[in-house]
Amino acid sequence: MESSTSSSSSVSFYQDYWHRLQELARDTSRDETAVEQAEAILEELQSKLNRSSSFSSSSPSFSSSLDIEFYNLLWETYAYAAHLPNGAEKIAQQIQELSDNGKSNGRPNLNSYVKLIDAYTQRGDLAKVEAVVEELSKTTAGASRLQPNIVIYNKLIRAYGMLGHADQAKAVVEDLLLRSGYGKYTFDNSQNDDEEKGKHSVLSSSSFDPLLRPNDKTWIHLLRALAREGRDDEIQHYINNVMKLAYHDGDIDSEYFEDWKPNVHAYNALLRALIHQKSQNSNTIKINNNKPDRTNYCHVQAEKLLYEMIQLSREEEKAVVKSDTEKPVRTTSTFDHEDGFQQTDAYSSMRNDGNEEDGEFHFVDGSASLRDSDTDDTTTTSKPNRETFFLVLQSFRGVTDASVADKMERILELQKGLATTAAASTTTANRVSPDLRLLPDTRTYNTALQVLSRTSDPKKAIRAQRLWDAMKSQNIHDSQISDASSSNIVAAARPNLITYRNILNACAYTRGSREDRLSALQIAIRVYNQVRQEVEQHQRAAAKAPTTNTSLGHFQLNHDASFTLENRMMIHKLFLQACFQLMDPSPKRDEVVERVFTKCCQEGLLSNGILHGVVLKQASNDLHLKLLGGFVQDGIEPPSEWSRNVPTPAKVVILNKKQKKSSPRATIR
Numbered sequence: 001m002e003s004s005t006s007s008s009s010s011v012s013f014y015q016d017y018w019h020r021l022q023e024l025a026r027d028t029s030r031d032e033t034a035v036e037q038a039e040a041i042l043e044e045l046q047s048k049l050n051r052s053s054s055f056s057s058s059s060p061s062f063s064s065s066l067d068i069e070f071y072n073l074l075w076e077t078y079a080y081a082a083h084l085p086n087g088a089e090k091i092a093q094q095i096q097e098l099s100d101n102g103k104s105n106g107r108p109n110l111n112s113y114v115k116l117i118d119a120y121t122q123r124g125d126l127a128k129v130e131a132v133v134e135e136l137s138k139t140t141a142g143a144s145r146l147q148p149n150i151v152i153y154n155k156l157i158r159a160y161g162m163l164g165h166a167d168q169a170k171a172v173v174e175d176l177l178l179r180s181g182y183g184k185y186t187f188d189n190s191q192n193d194d195e196e197k198g199k200h201s202v203l204s205s206s207s208f209d210p211l212l213r214p215n216d217k218t219w220i221h222l223l224r225a226l227a228r229e230g231r232d233d234e235i236q237h238y239i240n241n242v243m244k245l246a247y248h249d250g251d252i253d254s255e256y257f258e259d260w261k262p263n264v265h266a267y268n269a270l271l272r273a274l275i276h277q278k279s280q281n282s283n284t285i286k287i288n289n290n291k292p293d294r295t296n297y298c299h300v301q302a303e304k305l306l307y308e309m310i311q312l313s314r315e316e317e318k319a320v321v322k323s324d325t326e327k328p329v330r331t332t333s334t335f336d337h338e339d340g341f342q343q344t345d346a347y348s349s350m351r352n353d354g355n356e357e358d359g360e361f362h363f364v365d366g367s368a369s370l371r372d373s374d375t376d377d378t379t380t381t382s383k384p385n386r387e388t389f390f391l392v393l394q395s396f397r398g399v400t401d402a403s404v405a406d407k408m409e410r411i412l413e414l415q416k417g418l419a420t421t422a423a424a425s426t427t428t429a430n431r432v433s434p435d436l437r438l439l440p441d442t443r444t445y446n447t448a449l450q451v452l453s454r455t456s457d458p459k460k461a462i463r464a465q466r467l468w469d470a471m472k473s474q475n476i477h478d479s480q481i482s483d484a485s486s487s488n489i490v491a492a493a494r495p496n497l498i499t500y501r502n503i504l505n506a507c508a509y510t511r512g513s514r515e516d517r518l519s520a521l522q523i524a525i526r527v528y529n530q531v532r533q534e535v536e537q538h539q540r541a542a543a544k545a546p547t548t549n550t551s552l553g554h555f556q557l558n559h560d561a562s563f564t565l566e567n568r569m570m571i572h573k574l575f576l577q578a579c580f581q582l583m584d585p586s587p588k589r590d591e592v593v594e595r596v597f598t599k600c601c602q603e604g605l606l607s608n609g610i611l612h613g614v615v616l617k618q619a620s621n622d623l624h625l626k627l628l629g630g631f632v633q634d635g636i637e638p639p640s641e642w643s644r645n646v647p648t649p650a651k652v653v654i655l656n657k658k659q660k661k662s663s664p665r666a667t668i669r
Contacts (some may be wrong), residue, residue: 021073028077080118088119161225169225181208216259223269230276302395313383405457441492449502459514461520496562504574518539523581604644
């Protein structure tokens with residue numbers, strides 16, 4: 001009984017520090033103080049361990065030396081701290097010091113080198129990443145605990161992909177397939193006929209290393225590497241001729257290849273590749289009659305893939321329902337036996353019992369936080385997620401057909417419908433609350449609004465307002481049904497300055513009937529008033545907690561990064577453009593323009609785009625005189641104070657006589 005109590009106290013002692021380090025490791029990319037806090041926690045913990053003779057006497061298994069996994073969390077803060085350029089060197093130095101120390105539970109393990117590789121990757125140092133993997137590869141059999149396994153190679157593949165070397169990533173995967181006994185699934189062999197494939201064994205032999213068997217992370221990192229270069233054909237080959245083929249291979253139970261089954265992350269990589277190709281090449285492919293072949297449009301392929309994913313996920317759900325028991329997902333634990341932990345001490349007891357139901361404390365593959373910058377869940381389903389819909393909407397950028405405006409609304413409705421369906425399948429309550437993880441967030445809505453605003457649909461302003469209303473409604477609903485665990489999702493659909501900017505863009509460039517233009521003007525006025533209200537609230541909050549940097553692009557509080565001076569300038573510009581385009585010339589229009597222009601100047605946001613692109617280009621002579629107090633032809637310059645918050649102050653130059661004939665107004669320098 002006494003032993004059990006002391007072990008529990010030891011676990012609690014460690015756990016508090018562990019949770020605090022985990023939180024800092026998660027926040028390090030956003031919180032510049034995370035590294036300093038993590039270092040202080042480790043110093044405090046080590047100091048307490050050194051003074052805790054009572055622990056040592058009451059618990060013989062308790063070790064006074066700090067376990068390596070605590071250092072691994074510290075190193076994770078180093079790895080992802082953008083303000084710490086020497087973060088990787090600090091990790092390498094401390095790994096060397098601990099290796100020379102000789103204490104068993106403080107010796108660096110493979111997870112330590114994972115953090116080091118992450119640090120070099122984040123800093124773009126591919127040569128150092130390769131050097132770490134090469135050094136580990138030289139590890140002798142006697143030190144097998146540091147021999148690189150699939151986790152290490154996955155990090156290498158990820159580094160190649162992130163730093164633009166897809167061919168090297170592909171070569172590593174091909175080598176892993178051969179070394180682990182799956183040569184028939186290499187890129188070249190998977191293109192051969194069945195007889196040729198049969199020459200390559202799929203079963204492990206004494207020369208094969210099962211620890212190098214590719215898993216789901218391997219494929220996702222490879223597909224993303226290919227996606228960054230727009231190599232959609234190769235991605236489709238791997239999905240259809242390698243991953244699917246292995247999963248359905250009759251020679252081996254499909255359960256063994258469960259983690260090779262293409263999931264939503266694989267299809268999202270394909271979507272990214274299609275979008276990348278679109279940005280690199282013209283979206284219109286010419287055919288013999290010199291007309292565009294619409295079947296090759298990026299957005300057509302993306303939309304088709306979306307519906308295929310939905311159909312596949314429905315078939316998967318039906319298969320699960322038909323089964324008496326769902327097949328278990330095969331997982332590969334790579335640190336469980338070679339991570340250097342002593343299973344008899346209190347810390348290891350906490351580690352083994354760490355998978356608590358609240359989900360707050362758990363280890364995955366022996367690592368507390370084996371993190372990627374784009375951490376995925378372990379789903380095996382092809383059901384579209386929030387990222388899928390964002391990518392599909394993004395594929396429509398640059399398409400101006402009026403029909404696209406309607407598609408933006410329908411795709412978002414489909415997303416919300418899937419969220420409700422997903423929630424209904426997991427609850428028996430009468431009232432079904434949508435799955436917050438699948439509902440469209442602010443980024444998704446803003447992408448749809450951006451695409452919509454550039455279409456030729458005369459009703460696009462009305463559609464934009466509907467999406468704005470949907471965001472507000474969803475935000476209220478999410479708040480009502482959320483709990484503390486989903487607080488980061490509650491405000492996911494909150495409109496921000498980018499939202500308002502896109503809506504104003506739709507209004508300012510509405511072309512249609514008088515009724516359409518009147519509706520667009522009314523919407524623009526509502527949006528502009530909403531922005532003014534939020535800016536005033538923001539400024540009051542900023543006065544209470546002033547930011548340290550108020551230069552262009554950094555005038556915002558932590559809760560809303562959209563409050564940049566650039567976005568505020570664009571709000572003024574687009575509303576002025578809407579006034580000129582949607583209102584007939586009249587004293588009333590001049591009055592509205594003068595009021596907005598004055599407000600813009602008071603905030604120091606008069607840019608070249610506002611002065612030249614909108615005002616001087618469209619204002620009457622009378623309004624021109626009111627706004628500037630004179631004419632630019634007479635040498636009038638706007639005061640520099642009006643442009644104090646923009647990088648390039650608005651200035652004018654007098655045109656020569658030849659230029660004045662075609663354009664009587666000034667040109668901006």
